[in-house]
Amino acid sequence: MIETASLLAVLPELILTAGGLALLMASAFGRDGIARVVNWLAVLTLIAAGLALWCSLEHGPDAFDGLVRADAFSVFAKALIYSAAAAAILLAPRFFAVGHAIRPEYPVLILFATVGMGMMVSAGDMLTLYVGLEMNSLASYVLASFMRQDERSSEAGLKYFVLGSLASGILLYGTALLYGFTGTTGFDGISLALADGVSKGELFGLVFVLAGLAFKISAVPFHMWTPDVYEGAPTPVTTFFASAPKVAAVALTVRVAIEALGPAGLDWQQIVIFVALASILFGSVAAIGQTNIKRLMAYSSINNVGFALIGLAAGTPAGVAATMSYMTIYVLMTIGSFACILQMRDAQGNPVESIASLAGLSQSRKGLAAAFAIFMFSMAGIPPLFGFWAKFLVFDAAVAANLAALAVIGIAASVIGAYYYLKIIKTIYFDEPAAAYEARGGAVENVILTACAVVIVLGYLLNPVLDQASAAAAASLF
Amino acid sequence: MDGFPILSLMMAVPMAGAIACLFVGARQARWIALLATLADFVLGILLWINFDQSGSAPQWQFQEYLPIFGRFAWALGIDGIALMLIALTVFLMPICIGASWQAIEKRVGEYMAAFLFMEVLMIGVFAAQDLFLFYIMFEAGLIPMYLIIGIWGGADRIYASYKFFLYTLLGSVLMLIAMMWMVHEAGTTQIPVLMAYNFDPHIQIWLWLAFFASFAVKMPMWPVHTWLPDAHVQAPTAGSVILAGVLLKMGGYGFIRFSLPMFPEASAELAPLIWGLSMVAVVYTSLVALVQSDMKKLIAYSSVAHMAIVTLGLFAFNRAGLEGAMMVMLGHGLVSGALFLCVGVIYDRLHTREIARYGGLAINMPKYAVLFLLFAMAAVGLPGTSNFVGEFLSLMGVYQVSTWAALVGTTGIILGAAYMLYLYRRICYGEQKNADAAAMPDLSMREMWLLAPIAAVVLWMGVYPESFLAPMRPAIHALEARLASAAPAGDSKIEMGAAIPAGDGAAHETAAHGEAH
Numbered sequence: 001m002i003e004t005a006s007l008l009a010v011l012p013e014l015i016l017t018a019g020g021l022a023l024l025m026a027s028a029f030g031r032d033g034i035a036r037v038v039n040w041l042a043v044l045t046l047i048a049a050g051l052a053l054w055c056s057l058e059h060g061p062d063a064f065d066g067l068v069r070a071d072a073f074s075v076f077a078k079a080l081i082y083s084a085a086a087a088a089i090l091l092a093p094r095f096f097a098v099g100h101a102i103r104p105e106y107p108v109l110i111l112f113a114t115v116g117m118g119m120m121v122s123a124g125d126m127l128t129l130y131v132g133l134e135m136n137s138l139a140s141y142v143l144a145s146f147m148r149q150d151e152r153s154s155e156a157g158l159k160y161f162v163l164g165s166l167a168s169g170i171l172l173y174g175t176a177l178l179y180g181f182t183g184t185t186g187f188d189g190i191s192l193a194l195a196d197g198v199s200k201g202e203l204f205g206l207v208f209v210l211a212g213l214a215f216k217i218s219a220v221p222f223h224m225w226t227p228d229v230y231e232g233a234p235t236p237v238t239t240f241f242a243s244a245p246k247v248a249a250v251a252l253t254v255r256v257a258i259e260a261l262g263p264a265g266l267d268w269q270q271i272v273i274f275v276a277l278a279s280i281l282f283g284s285v286a287a288i289g290q291t292n293i294k295r296l297m298a299y300s301s302i303n304n305v306g307f308a309l310i311g312l313a314a315g316t317p318a319g320v321a322a323t324m325s326y327m328t329i330y331v332l333m334t335i336g337s338f339a340c341i342l343q344m345r346d347a348q349g350n351p352v353e354s355i356a357s358l359a360g361l362s363q364s365r366k367g368l369a370a371a372f373a374i375f376m377f378s379m380a381g382i383p384p385l386f387g388f389w390a391k392f393l394v395f396d397a398a399v400a401a402n403l404a405a406l407a408v409i410g411i412a413a414s415v416i417g418a419y420y421y422l423k424i425i426k427t428i429y430f431d432e433p434a435a436a437y438e439a440r441g442g443a444v445e446n447v448i449l450t451a452c453a454v455v456i457v458l459g460y461l462l463n464p465v466l467d468q469a470s471a472a473a474a475a476s477l478f
Numbered sequence: 479m480d481g482f483p484i485l486s487l488m489m490a491v492p493m494a495g496a497i498a499c500l501f502v503g504a505r506q507a508r509w510i511a512l513l514a515t516l517a518d519f520v521l522g523i524l525l526w527i528n529f530d531q532s533g534s535a536p537q538w539q540f541q542e543y544l545p546i547f548g549r550f551a552w553a554l555g556i557d558g559i560a561l562m563l564i565a566l567t568v569f570l571m572p573i574c575i576g577a578s579w580q581a582i583e584k585r586v587g588e589y590m591a592a593f594l595f596m597e598v599l600m601i602g603v604f605a606a607q608d609l610f611l612f613y614i615m616f617e618a619g620l621i622p623m624y625l626i627i628g629i630w631g632g633a634d635r636i637y638a639s640y641k642f643f644l645y646t647l648l649g650s651v652l653m654l655i656a657m658m659w660m661v662h663e664a665g666t667t668q669i670p671v672l673m674a675y676n677f678d679p680h681i682q683i684w685l686w687l688a689f690f691a692s693f694a695v696k697m698p699m700w701p702v703h704t705w706l707p708d709a710h711v712q713a714p715t716a717g718s719v720i721l722a723g724v725l726l727k728m729g730g731y732g733f734i735r736f737s738l739p740m741f742p743e744a745s746a747e748l749a750p751l752i753w754g755l756s757m758v759a760v761v762y763t764s765l766v767a768l769v770q771s772d773m774k775k776l777i778a779y780s781s782v783a784h785m786a787i788v789t790l791g792l793f794a795f796n797r798a799g800l801e802g803a804m805m806v807m808l809g810h811g812l813v814s815g816a817l818f819l820c821v822g823v824i825y826d827r828l829h830t831r832e833i834a835r836y837g838g839l840a841i842n843m844p845k846y847a848v849l850f851l852l853f854a855m856a857a858v859g860l861p862g863t864s865n866f867v868g869e870f871l872s873l874m875g876v877y878q879v880s881t882w883a884a885l886v887g888t889t890g891i892i893l894g895a896a897y898m899l900y901l902y903r904r905i906c907y908g909e910q911k912n913a914d915a916a917a918m919p920d921l922s923m924r925e926m927w928l929l930a931p932i933a934a935v936v937l938w939m940g941v942y943p944e945s946f947l948a949p950m951r952p953a954i955h956a957l958e959a960r961l962a963s964a965a966p967a968g969d970s971k972i973e974m975g976a977a978i979p980a981g982d983g984a985a986h987e988t989a990a991h992g993e994a995h
Contacts, residue, residue: 422643
């Protein structure tokens with residue numbers, strides 16, 4: 001017997017599923033020119049789902065006997081995921097138009113991936129989690145190889161699929177162990193069973209679950225797929241990978257760590273600290289030698305996940321709030337950066353990806369150069385840009401949780417990271433001009449770019465809102 | 479002036495100018511920048527006039543408080559120390575714009591915008607009353623300076639810009655962690671409250687070291703000074719002026735605003751470290767300055783030596799030392815700025831900083847020679863110029879706590895005379911070796927307008943320093959009182975002699991006269 005309240009709590013997912021299916025039919029039977037219409041309808045579906053979040057919050061927090069959670073945390077994460085997905089859809093047409101690969105399946109796949117991500121962040125049970133994760137992953141594998149004629153794109157899809165399945169297997173094995181030793185797959189039940197001490201079997205389960213999740217958030221040492229997939233996938237898809245699924249996976253990790261594994265906090269804290277520091281260090285050192293901007297962004301995302309995890313390592317409500325704020329600001333910076341990268345097109349309109357081609361951009365495209373510099377300084381965590389505030393919050397949470405040593409090492413490593421962001425700014429501003437890019441960017445690209453840049457510059461004015469929302473989200477987990 | 483947000487206005491004017499400069503042509507950008515900085519200078523004068531210097535006045539004036547940022551607030555306010563440094567900033571800025579009038583030809587709008595943004599941040603650093611607002615302003619200064627060095631700098635500008643950025647960033651981030659810890663401990667971000675908060679002396683050491691990492695790099699102190707010569711040599715003239723004139727003062731301001739009042743016990747315990755580093759810096763960098771063949775590098779090293787006198791004075795823990803340190807900061811801000819302008823003047827003509835390429839300039843550039851001499855003498859610390867007051871007070875202050883530090887510190891003045899006079903002799907005296915150097919025209923009207931105001935203030939500060947000391951006195955009294963309990967015992971064992979009765983004194987004097995004749 002399914003209750004209406006439960007259905008209303010998952011209304012956003014229902015809207016997305018219905019919208020996705022309808023658009024799939026439309027694209028299967030529609031004429032060739034339907035792709036652009038489908039694009040806009042998909043964005044509308046996301047907006048509708050976003051509005052439905054209010055409804056789901058009212059009928060939460062538990063739905064379907066605890067299989068699904070519709071709490072402030074999931075609403076916060078979903079709002080972020082929907083916005084990022086919408087941006088990824090809006091940024092795509094111009095890119096695909098060049099390769100004559102503009103097809104309506106792209107927005108549809110993103111919608112299905114978004115449904116999966118929605119399930120991930122509102123999972124209240126290991127099995128809901130797994131189903132959501134796989135739904136997102138399957139759509140993502142196809143998206144990575146979306147440009148089927150392009151060798152790199154197909155390779156990226158294959159790599160992502162093979163390694164992703166391995167990670168799913170690890171996660172599933174961990175789930176099985178936890179189920180075996182605790183007798184339940186529900187987060188509440190697992191938490192209850194762990195409260196009276198962590199047995200060896202439970203510990204193994206915990207490690208495997210976290211390893212599987214670390215793969216999804218591309219944290220070191222499970223990051224290997226990231227640079228190849230980010231480089232090979234079409235740029236709009238990379239934009240999507242770097243933003244929405246990242247938020248979903250981090251939010252999921254936070255929820256599992258706090259809600260299900262909360263009593264084993266001391267056990268997973270060590271793992272999270274190691275993974276965080278390793279990601280920060282590896283992400284920043286490995287990025288230095290990169291010559292391809294998408295590959296560099298991949299390492300940058302590894303680096304950023306490390307910082308976000310510092311908030312989780314603190315394990316406090318303030319830490320979780322900091323992690324969620326971090327992801328919010330990270331999504332803004334990432335979407336903005338990729339809106340810049342998408343504009344890297346030579347005079348014929350073909351996309352270019354080498355960092356060297358950015359040389360002297362400040363003289364040919366002043367606005368684009370300034371926006372790029374703003375995002376890079378922000379990623380490096382230099383005030384007064386908003387990226388600084390993201391780092392500030394996670395380190396502040398760590399200091400408050402008596403992890404000052406972690407904060408000191410992490411922040412010192414952020415200086416290494418600053419170097420490669422500076423290198424891009426140096427290429428843009430200090431070097432002699434290379435061949436000029438296409439003279440103008442697309443209107444949609446420019447609007448998204450400007451919006452992100454304005455928020456990054458004036459973001460501090462949003463602090464009270466962000467503080468309140470992230471604190472409410474964090475409070476719903478404890 | 480009650481309630482009028484003059485400090486915010488002083489930041490808003492250059493900010494508006496900076497934004498405007500990005501959208502206009504070269505000519506308009508120059509004028510916008512000049513007008514914005516002049517307007518700020520006028521506001522600065524108003525600020526000084528309206529600042530209540532009497533002993534009964536509140537320590538913090540012109541306070542503004544807007545809690546709009548959630549975790550921290552837009553809190554501004556100044557005491558006398560901040561007032562003087564803001565005055566220095568707004569005084570030097572129009573001069574910097576003037577110095578770049580012709581020297582900068584490419585991307586003028588962006589250049590002027592970077593400078594105006596820099597001014598916003600410098601005023602923000604000195605006026606911030608919220609710990610995190612201070613940090614944001616302090617750190618944000620890296621962005622415009624990185625661009626100024628990297629875009630408009632000399633041949634090796636990219637290396638210099640990276641070094642400047644990463645060095646100072648690494649120093650600052652540790653301070654940020656310490657700040658977070660302090661805010662959690664004390665439960666407030668208000669600087670005035672934190673200045674009176676007593677942290678556990680054991681923790682103070684760590685906090686002090688974290689702040690030291692930042693301020694020592696910014697100052698810069700030996701051995702973390704190496705970014706400075708590179709940055710100075712590669713930066714355009716106005717960049718050097720602002721770097722030496724104001725940015726270095728942020729380090730000294732940090733010590734006087736944070737390290738000393740917030741961690742008095744740790745400061746006292748670690749004072750020997752500061753003295754040691756300062757003594758090495760004074761002697762070592764002066765000797766290095768002596769052998770430089772590049773004018774800008776020479777002045778850069780002399781800056782390090784002068785800043786060491788500042789740290790000596792600050793960590794003397796007494797009024798003379800603190801007042802002296804502030805006066806050296808102000809004096810050095812003017813004099814080193816002026817010296818970089820003097821270098822800029824001849825660099826613009828001959829495009830080389832090699833000392834050996836010049837010679838005998840006193841013959842064809844007499845006006846220049848006179849002004850350069852004045853500033854060289856001021857750098858040496860000749861009585862009657864600004865630096866004398868500060869150096870004398872600092873060394874007098876440090877003598878009371880450490881005679882050795884005073885002794886070694888004073889050799890810095892002798893060595894300073896050596897390298898400055900040697901520099902002056904090589905550039906202005908002797909025979910005119912190179913025809914092109916001999917053919918250089920004397921100062922233009924624009925250059926006179928840049929150097930003459932600084933010369934006037936240098937003399938004013940040297941002859942009547944009370945104008946500058948008076949506003950700072952209440953703040954320095956308060957700081958001295960705060961430090962009194964922690965101040966280390968001196969090794970000079972000064973004892974006050976008993977006052978000699980007036981009659982006897984007169985008789986004594988006549989006797990002494992008699993003997994002399």
